[in-house]
Amino acid sequence: MTFETEFKTWTGFCVSSDGHVIIHGVTEENASIIHAYNRIGKLVRTIPLNCSHKTTPYYVLEVKVEGQPSIAVSCFPCQEICLFNTTNWELRSAYKDTLKGRPKPGKICRGPKGCIIALNKVKSQSVCLFDCKDHMLQLKGTFPISINDPQGMCFVESQKYGFMLVLTKYVDGLIQAAMFNAKEVIWEHEGKIDGAICHPDGITTDGSSKVFIADNGNQRILVLDADSGSVLRTIRPDIEGMAGLAWCASSPRLAVRHKSPADLKCRITFFDV
Numbered sequence: 001m002t003f004e005t006e007f008k009t010w011t012g013f014c015v016s017s018d019g020h021v022i023i024h025g026v027t028e029e030n031a032s033i034i035h036a037y038n039r040i041g042k043l044v045r046t047i048p049l050n051c052s053h054k055t056t057p058y059y060v061l062e063v064k065v066e067g068q069p070s071i072a073v074s075c076f077p078c079q080e081i082c083l084f085n086t087t088n089w090e091l092r093s094a095y096k097d098t099l100k101g102r103p104k105p106g107k108i109c110r111g112p113k114g115c116i117i118a119l120n121k122v123k124s125q126s127v128c129l130f131d132c133k134d135h136m137l138q139l140k141g142t143f144p145i146s147i148n149d150p151q152g153m154c155f156v157e158s159q160k161y162g163f164m165l166v167l168t169k170y171v172d173g174l175i176q177a178a179m180f181n182a183k184e185v186i187w188e189h190e191g192k193i194d195g196a197i198c199h200p201d202g203i204t205t206d207g208s209s210k211v212f213i214a215d216n217g218n219q220r221i222l223v224l225d226a227d228s229g230s231v232l233r234t235i236r237p238d239i240e241g242m243a244g245l246a247w248c249a250s251s252p253r254l255a256v257r258h259k260s261p262a263d264l265k266c267r268i269t270f271f272d273v
């Protein structure tokens with residue numbers, strides 16, 4: 001199934017636990033907004049964003065706070081994370097620390113126990129962990145990571161290793177898994193599996209043992225076993241201009257974001273895996 005959004009310019013996206021595709025983009029009127037599309041691709045919600053940034057990355061993900069979903073939106077240049085209530089889409093909490101040397105969040109991914117992991121812009125070989133208790137964002141601490149300034153970041157709860165982070169470097173074609181809160185590498189791929197990995201862009205997990213990575217330069221998606229790093233499968237979606245992956249847990253399938261070749265509009269295609 002494929003549906004088209006109205007965006008020609010977009011940044012972050014995720015799929016919520018009830019199957020909505022939530023995506024940041026810029027409208028034709030040059031407004032920076034979040035759109036939520038239901039499972040048949042109908043636009044059901046619009047959230048305008050307050051900052052002046054438009055085309056710079058926003059990262060969007062759903063976090064469950066005491067069983068209730070919230071949408072976290074991180075603006076990279078603002079170095080700010082906002083938490084929206086998904087009942088009325090009101091802003092519940094925001095984190096921004098302007099003091100010198102304090103952690104500044106950029107890219108975000110889901111963390112352990114309803115927490116958010118954010119790449120720390122002050123020290124890019126570290127991440128900050130945010131708690132969302134009572135729907136309030138609170139900084140819990142900063143932790144080292146195995147590589148500097150990863151482009152892709154995905155948290156996995158492994159049976160074998162406990163909390164892990166899988167990180168990617170776009171330019172180097174590097175995929176690396178390390179224990180959370182450690183620089184110790186568990187496994188890595190340096191462009192050597194089944195032909196070179198070229199520009200990995202987009203990483204997600206099914207929440208158990210599989211990690212999906214868009215190997216953009218080779219127009220394929222790698223399905224990796226999180227514990228061993230071995231390639232379980234290679235998916236060759238017949239689409240051009242892949243730009244990001246998200247896991248849809250409500251009807252287990254992979255959401256692939258890509259560009260319409262005709263008008264460059266952002267499309268979402270779901271794949272059963």
Ligand SMILES: [Zn+2]
Binds near residue numbers: 053075076078
């Ligand atoms: Zn901003």
